[in-house]
Structures are given as C-alpha cells and as structure tokens.
Amino acid sequence: MKNSSKLFLILIALTSFAFISPKKLENKQINVVLDAGHGGKDFGATQDELSEKQIVEQIITKIKAFNKNKNIIFHFTRSTDRFIPLQDRTDFINTIKPDLVLSLHTNASPNSNTSGMEFYVSKESNSYEQSNLIAENFQTKFLNSNYKVAEIKNANFYILKKSEVPAVIMELGYLTNENDKKNLASNNEQNQIAKKIIECISELK
Template sequence: MKKPFRVLALAAIAASFAFTMPFKKDAKQINVVIDAGHGAKDHGANIDGFTEKQLTDAVAEKISQLNNSEDVVIHFTRVEDNFVSLEDRVKAINALNPDLMLSLHVNYAKGDTKSGMEFFVSEQSNAYQKSAEYAEILSDKFENQKFKVSEVLKAPFFILKKVNAPAVHFEMGYLSNATDRNYLTSEKGQEQIAATVLDFIKEIK
C-alpha cells in the first residue's frame, strides 16, 4: 500500500505546484493575460441585441487567432461565455504572474454622441508606472491609425488595483454610438483592434 500512496502524494504535490507557482519563464517570451470583460449572466453594456460580453470575447478570440509569434503567449481569464467573478480573475492572474494584463471592455453612455477608446490604469496598483507606460503605448498605436483615443485615465477598478502585474483596462469604444458600434460589431473592426493589440504586445516584449 505504501507505494501507490507515495505516487498519489507526489501527483498531488505536482498538481498543487502547477496551480500556485508561476510558469517557468523564457526570457524571449512575453506572457499576457487577456481578460475578456463580463460573461454569462453578466452581459455588460447591451444595445440592439449586441452585448459587451460577446464583443470582448470576439476580440479576445481574434487576438489568439492572429497571434503568429511563439514568443507571445496569450492566456485568458475566461473561455467562451463563462461567468468568472472579479475575485477569481484576480486570483488566476496573480497565480500566472504575467508581464501584462489587458482587460477588454466596451463602453456605454446615455445619448449617442460620446465615442472613442478609453484607457485606464490604477494609481493603487503595485505596477502603476509600468501600467501607465503601457497604456500610453497602446493608446498611441490606435491614435496613429486615426482612432479617437482618450488620455490615459486613472480609475480605482478592482482588477486594476488587485492584479500585481502591469494592468490596463481598455474600453474599445461606445456601444451607444453608431460609428463605434459599427466597427466594434464588424469582423474587420474586431480584427483591426486585435492586430493593433498584438503589435503593441510585440513592441513592449
């Protein structure tokens, strides 16, 4: 009976390490967590049958599909239409200890005039400086392609405060604005956003 018990115990130790230890890092690689905001019962912004949770998921998936670099390793906080609490997202991200966490969202305002992309970081983050620097680079990448972008904004969002890695909250546009909605819900728009995010990741690598 002793031997099988040992094997089981070792397997349990290996499994617990796999869960709690950051993966072995390769110096050439960059590890990025893409956090598709919302999911399942949490629809986020919602208009004309379009939901924020679907759009964040679609862009996250395109980032994965378009990534052709072995040195860019993309991780996700949710797959498909699952509900994952903010606390569980933070736990998973901090266990991974990535080089960057990018949270994808879609904005909504009363009325239809507000438009454009917004980038948020938290001053309460351990990695505030790096987060702000990354948000600036990402914002510039979109601005260079004639997207309307905000300054880098500060917000005390839970996930931004609690994630140990550099963390940026990216509002990709306003679902309440017709022009933004058209590109956010189009394949081409989603692909352009995903490709720009990948360009940015390669730049900070």
C-alpha cells in the same frame, strides 16, 4: 596553452556571444493575460442585439487566432461565455504573474455622441508606472492608426488594483454611439483591432 590558441578561443567566445546574445533576447517570452470582461449572466453593456461580453470575447478569440509571435504566451481568464467573479480573475492573474493583464471592455453612455477608445490604469496598483507606460504605447499606436482615443484615465477598478502586475483596461468604444457600435460589430474592424493589439503586445519588451 599557447598564447595564440588563447586568443583564438577568446575570439570564438566573443563572436559566438555576439551571435547568440541578440537571439536570446529575441526569444524572451511575453506572458499576457487577456481578460474578456463580463460573461455568462453578466452581459456588460448592451445595445440592440449587441452585448459587451460577446464583442470582447470575439476580439480576444481573434487576437489568439492572428498571433504569429511565438514569444507571446496568452492566458485567458475566460474563453467561453461564462460568469467569472472578479476575485477569481485576479487570483488567476496573480498565480500566472504575467508581464501584462489586458482587460477588454466596451463602453456605454447616456450621451449617444460620446465615442472613442479609452485606457484605464490604477494609481493604487504597485505596477502603476509600468501600466501607465504600456497604456501610453497602446494609446499612441491606436492614435497613429486614426482611432479616436481619449487621455489615459485613472480608476480604481478591481482588476487594476488587485492584479500584482501591470494591468490596463481597454474600453474599445461606445455601444451607445452609432458609429462605434457599427465598428465594434464589424468583423473587419474587429480584425484590425485584434491585429493592432498584437502589435502593441509584441513591443512590450
């Protein structure tokens, strides 16, 4: 082959690499298990006519509906109101091996003044460092959007320590606090939370 044709081929290879490479990165899939806490006979926290199991299911349904990022593949531990033991949830998670498990809950406290979001990760998880980084990103995003968010907490909740991948529990707010309760029951506020969660997940890789 002539030297000039070699050079031409190298140039073609270099330019196509430059164009194809970022596209490949863009298309990298992000697998996420969305875990709606509780379900069926297990209502979770309840306050007046509201129940934790219902609120988290509503928000997860919205996350699924609003997501336009085709790189994100969602998997669900439950998409209907049914009871699923914790071990069944982590068995499912460990079969999928997603990039993240996001478990949604709402909180309750004997003190009605306690309010705000909380994020939990487990130091007993072998993905602790990564879980913590992801939780920090979520925390920052919500703080920047004027949500009240506590420091990230360490807890040995089953789903956190038994998932063999990064896992974060997000407590969306306190049903025992009037303001949080009002927000969590609001269709519009649920929409905002769902959209914010999609934003956070989109930045995972």
